Amino acid sequence: MSNHRVIVVGGGLAGLSATIRIAEAGLPVDLFSMVPVKRSHSVCAQGGINACNEVARQQGYSEYQHFDETLYGGDYLADQAPVLEMCNFAPRIIDLLDRMGVPFNRTSEGFRDLRLFGGSLFKRTHFAGASTGQQLLYALDEQTRRFEAQGRVTKYEFWEFLWPVIDDSGDAPRCVGIVAQDMRTMQIREFRGDAVVMATGGLGVIFGKSTNSVINTGAPASRCLQAGAWYANPEMVQIHPTCIPGADKCRLMSESARGEGGRIWVPRTQGDARTPSQIPPAERWYFLEEKYPKYGNLVPRDIASRELFDVCVNQHMGVGGQNQVYLDLTHMDADYLDRKLGAILEIYEKFTGEDPHTQPMKIFPAVHYTMGGLWVGYTPGDYAPPEPHAGEHLPGDEPPVGNTIGHGLQPGAPNNMMTNIPGLYAFGEVNFAYHGATRLGANSLLSCIFDGLFNGPSVVNFITNHEPADGLDQGIYDAIVAQEQGKVRRLLDSASSSVPRDQSLNPYQIALEMGEAMTTACTVVKTAPGIEACLSRLEQLKERFSRVQLEDAAAWTNQSLSFTRALGDMLVLAEAIARGSLLREESRGSHFRKDFPDRDDERFLKTTIAGYEDGQVRITYRDVDTRLVKPRPRTYGRTEDAATEKKTESAATT
Amino acid sequence: MPFKSKVPDARERRANRDCAKPGRTVRFRVRRCQGPGKPSHWEDFDVTVDPGMNVLSCLQQINLDPRTAGGERTTPIVWDSNCLEEVCGACTMLINGRARQSCSCLVDEYAPDDGDRITLEPMSKFPVVRDLWVDRSRMFDSLRRLRAWVPIDGTYDQGAGPREIPDKQQTRYALSTCMTCGCCLEACPQFHLEPDQDRWSTAFVGAAGFSQARLFNEHRTGEELAGERLDALMGPGGISDCGNAQNCVQVCPKEIPLTESIAAIGRAVTIHSFAKFFRLR
Numbered sequence: 001m002s003n004h005r006v007i008v009v010g011g012g013l014a015g016l017s018a019t020i021r022i023a024e025a026g027l028p029v030d031l032f033s034m035v036p037v038k039r040s041h042s043v044c045a046q047g048g049i050n051a052c053n054e055v056a057r058q059q060g061y062s063e064y065q066h067f068d069e070t071l072y073g074g075d076y077l078a079d080q081a082p083v084l085e086m087c088n089f090a091p092r093i094i095d096l097l098d099r100m101g102v103p104f105n106r107t108s109e110g111f112r113d114l115r116l117f118g119g120s121l122f123k124r125t126h127f128a129g130a131s132t133g134q135q136l137l138y139a140l141d142e143q144t145r146r147f148e149a150q151g152r153v154t155k156y157e158f159w160e161f162l163w164p165v166i167d168d169s170g171d172a173p174r175c176v177g178i179v180a181q182d183m184r185t186m187q188i189r190e191f192r193g194d195a196v197v198m199a200t201g202g203l204g205v206i207f208g209k210s211t212n213s214v215i216n217t218g219a220p221a222s223r224c225l226q227a228g229a230w231y232a233n234p235e236m237v238q239i240h241p242t243c244i245p246g247a248d249k250c251r252l253m254s255e256s257a258r259g260e261g262g263r264i265w266v267p268r269t270q271g272d273a274r275t276p277s278q279i280p281p282a283e284r285w286y287f288l289e290e291k292y293p294k295y296g297n298l299v300p301r302d303i304a305s306r307e308l309f310d311v312c313v314n315q316h317m318g319v320g321g322q323n324q325v326y327l328d329l330t331h332m333d334a335d336y337l338d339r340k341l342g343a344i345l346e347i348y349e350k351f352t353g354e355d356p357h358t359q360p361m362k363i364f365p366a367v368h369y370t371m372g373g374l375w376v377g378y379t380p381g382d383y384a385p386p387e388p389h390a391g392e393h394l395p396g397d398e399p400p401v402g403n404t405i406g407h408g409l410q411p412g413a414p415n416n417m418m419t420n421i422p423g424l425y426a427f428g429e430v431n432f433a434y435h436g437a438t439r440l441g442a443n444s445l446l447s448c449i450f451d452g453l454f455n456g457p458s459v460v461n462f463i464t465n466h467e468p469a470d471g472l473d474q475g476i477y478d479a480i481v482a483q484e485q486g487k488v489r490r491l492l493d494s495a496s497s498s499v500p501r502d503q504s505l506n507p508y509q510i511a512l513e514m515g516e517a518m519t520t521a522c523t524v525v526k527t528a529p530g531i532e533a534c535l536s537r538l539e540q541l542k543e544r545f546s547r548v549q550l551e552d553a554a555a556w557t558n559q560s561l562s563f564t565r566a567l568g569d570m571l572v573l574a575e576a577i578a579r580g581s582l583l584r585e586e587s588r589g590s591h592f593r594k595d596f597p598d599r600d601d602e603r604f605l606k607t608t609i610a611g612y613e614d615g616q617v618r619i620t621y622r623d624v625d626t627r628l629v630k631p632r633p634r635t636y637g638r639t640e641d642a643a644t645e646k647k648t649e650s651a652a653t654t
Numbered sequence: 655m656p657f658k659s660k661v662p663d664a665r666e667r668r669a670n671r672d673c674a675k676p677g678r679t680v681r682f683r684v685r686r687c688q689g690p691g692k693p694s695h696w697e698d699f700d701v702t703v704d705p706g707m708n709v710l711s712c713l714q715q716i717n718l719d720p721r722t723a724g725g726e727r728t729t730p731i732v733w734d735s736n737c738l739e740e741v742c743g744a745c746t747m748l749i750n751g752r753a754r755q756s757c758s759c760l761v762d763e764y765a766p767d768d769g770d771r772i773t774l775e776p777m778s779k780f781p782v783v784r785d786l787w788v789d790r791s792r793m794f795d796s797l798r799r800l801r802a803w804v805p806i807d808g809t810y811d812q813g814a815g816p817r818e819i820p821d822k823q824q825t826r827y828a829l830s831t832c833m834t835c836g837c838c839l840e841a842c843p844q845f846h847l848e849p850d851q852d853r854w855s856t857a858f859v860g861a862a863g864f865s866q867a868r869l870f871n872e873h874r875t876g877e878e879l880a881g882e883r884l885d886a887l888m889g890p891g892g893i894s895d896c897g898n899a900q901n902c903v904q905v906c907p908k909e910i911p912l913t914e915s916i917a918a919i920g921r922a923v924t925i926h927s928f929a930k931f932f933r934l935r
Binding site: 020021024035036038039040041043044092094095096098099100101103104105106107108109110111112128129131134135138139142143145146148149184213214215246247248249251252339343347350351352353453497501503506508509551552553554556557559560 | 668671688689704706707708710711714717718719720727729730732735736737738739740741742743744757758760762783784787790791794797798801802803804805806808809811812813814815817818819820823824826827830831833834870873875876
């Protein structure tokens with residue numbers, strides 16, 4: 001073990017929990033992040049983290065029900081066994097973060113408080129005000145600092161991951177390190193590692209404006225794809241229904257606002273010019289509550305986004321004739337709102353100037369989360385029912401399997417959350433696991449920390465069976481360093497002032513057009529002609545990118561260079577998203593095709609696999625592992641379907 | 655009527671927002687610098703501003719085609735930012751001379767009229783990396799120095815943490831929202847630029863440091879290390895360096911009760927030093 005090292009790329013919830021778990025196991029960790037780790041995008045998460053808990057359990061809830069809700073929410077696209085393990089392990093994660101000092105909201109007796117969240121009728125979401133991601137991330141940042149102070153973790157902050165180093169000389173390829181660049185000095189060098197954990201988050205920046213942070217370009221995942229890793233379900237991008245539109249980003253207005261009682265509505269009269277307080281309740285159209293009596297405002301995000309989109313864009317019933325609807329908290333007690341939702345109400349007021357205590361918020365859907373990601377495998381645990389459990393699991397039903405460790409995943413199996421390249425792992429939002437075609441709110445903070453804590457030991461176990469990378473030939477590292485230095489040289493050459501400036505070759509202009517094309521064709525509603533137009537647009541943008549002109553020739557702290565290089569990688573992933581969207585001729589979860597509005601399990605209960613060869617994205621499919629639960633129709637009690645659903649369910653159970 | 659104070663208060667900001675003219679031109683004066691040790695110089699940029707734009711979206715607009723107000727091509731402006739919604743602490747800069755987050759600085763509130771100006775400068779208490787980006791690693795070093803963590807036994811499952819009444823949680827929550835932005839240190843007359851890393855261990859930790867130390871001292875397990883934290887705060891760069899200017903609490907974007915934390919730490923240090931003197935600890 002003495003010469004082994006682990007590289008973790010990305011310092012959000014997944015990266016930090018992996019770092020802590022792996023360092024605790026005795027391996028030195030080199031942790032890379034483009035920003036000081038406590039500024040990672042995880043800090044933006046607002047609403048909470050899911051886990052079964054004692055109160056819900058006594059009301060008939062169980063880890064198994066959480067598992068069932070997650071599969072249903074994901075429209076059955078997720079491989080099932082890892083989801084079972086995640087839901088079973090969840091209560092332990094809350095306990096551990098609690099011990100680390102996370103200031104979870106408390107009940108009057110001092111127990112951890114709970115709130116309602118999308119996709120469940122039970123309170124199983126733990127929270128710290130309305131900034132839960134921040135408090136969880138800070139706790140992990142603090143624990144990482146403790147290991148850093150002991151010399152067991154070395155941080156490389158303001159370093160950018162450029163490419164994985166893969167050794168092809170043995171029987172199987174193996175990831176043996178990375179090449180990275182110091183974003184200030186611009187130095188490029190290799191780092192040897194016996195395993196590399198990618199924990200680099202999502203790709204919202206590809207769509208232009210989203211709820212994501214500036215660094216979430218998806219470039220690291222794209223670089224792994226281009227180096228041979230599979231990228232799964234690229235077409236599954238989550239659109240969050242309630243965001244504040246803005247000039248530079250769409251700011252998230254957490255689902256917890258609805259969980260705590262917020263109501264979505266538009267005036268019943270089209271173009272009603274009255275202020276909201278002048279419109280009496282009878283003249284308000286609470287459209288989600290009317291169409292989905294059971295889940296109301298807490299239907300999962302893809303359903304809410306499509307309904308909002310339809311109300312505004314198709315029916316032209318948006319507030320003031322614009323693409324916006326009301327998210328109303330004004331009927332609630334101001335103190336209660338401050339205690340539970342203070343942070344997000346402040347965000348609304350700071351950025352719009354309006355006070356949500358007295359005025360309903362104006363919101364609209366925006367790109368938010370990446371369910372798709374690097375493909376990862378696993379070793380299933382010991383739960384292997386003779387046939388998949390059929391029918392809805394009702395509260396109070398005896399769970400078919402208990403909540404002890406090892407039913408879903410074999411703990412410590414080296415291939416848990418490992419990509420198709422041995423030694424290259426993907427943890428957190430950057431992988432495709434758990435969430436299928438739609439992620440339930442408050443399940444991401446869970447899946448990210450789960451990967452780090454539960455699957456960290458898999459990385460350790462992989463390493464103990466392999467030779468240390470520090471003995472390998474320098475040549476394979478030098479080759480990648482040379483590759484990356486070449487890219488930088490070509491970009492810096494394009495910044496030469498002797499070349500006449502062409503605005504169509506401006507990287508920010510190309511990125512703007514890519515964002516517009518992707519948002520139009522690959523978000524709430526998709527059609528074949530729309531996606532095809534997007535693909536040909538992307539082809540043109542790729543051609544323009546090949547002649548891109550960098551604005552800044554500086555050899556010091558060149559931010560433009562980093563962005564421009566990432567733009568090339570974003571165009572590759574954009575193509576994967578569009579191709580995946582085109583070839584999946586069905587609607588499932590967040591992927592809605594107007595031309596194929598129904599789910600088609602026979603053709604498409606499959607994982608989309610994007611591979612990259614000869615500069616092209618190629619799509620193939622793999623079966624989804626559905627051995628544990630039989631897929632059923634996903635309607636969330638929609639009023640039109642109530643009669644049809646009863647018929648289908650009785651057919652399914654006979 | 656628009657207000658023209660350089661750092662408008664809440665009432666002025668609201669009034670300015672209400673009368674901000676769409677499509678107006680605002681002049682940004684940016685203090686630029688190519689790297690550590692290089693001299694800085696001013697550059698002016700004219701930006702067409704629409705309602706709701708923040709300072710950063712104006713910088714993004716400049717970077718689409720970076721030309722000074724005089725029409726000369728220049729390099730894109732460099733700044734530190736990430737979340738754009740005031741939770742990550744990255745985008746601190748001096749706006750009209752006062753430290754604040756730039757993502758939440760609405761141009762309508764500062765420059766509502768055509769021809770109005772906004773000045774942007776990097777923080778002065780941390781070394782400049784380039785343009786508006788400074789190196790705040792000293793703040794993270796202080797967190798290490800103050801053992802700003804809860805010393806858990808390990809990640810094995812040992813059940814829940816200690817129970818906590820809601821009032822206590824609210825106090826700790828407020829302190830936990832510190833995003834290490836540096837506004838309090840920029841505003842503090844006792845906190846100075848210290849480029850020599852070897853001198854950080856005795857340099858002033860500032861309000862953010864005191865408040866984080868208090869946060870961990872208030873936690874039942876975190877309290878284990880209170881002695882070490884208070885030892886550090888008794889020494890050079892600790893509580894005795896605070897001059898009670900109270901600028902910190904006025905500029906904290908998260909409205910953390912910093913002066914309460916300073917008072918709490920002051921009291922704790924006094925008790926701690928007596929106890930040590932009489933060998934009670």
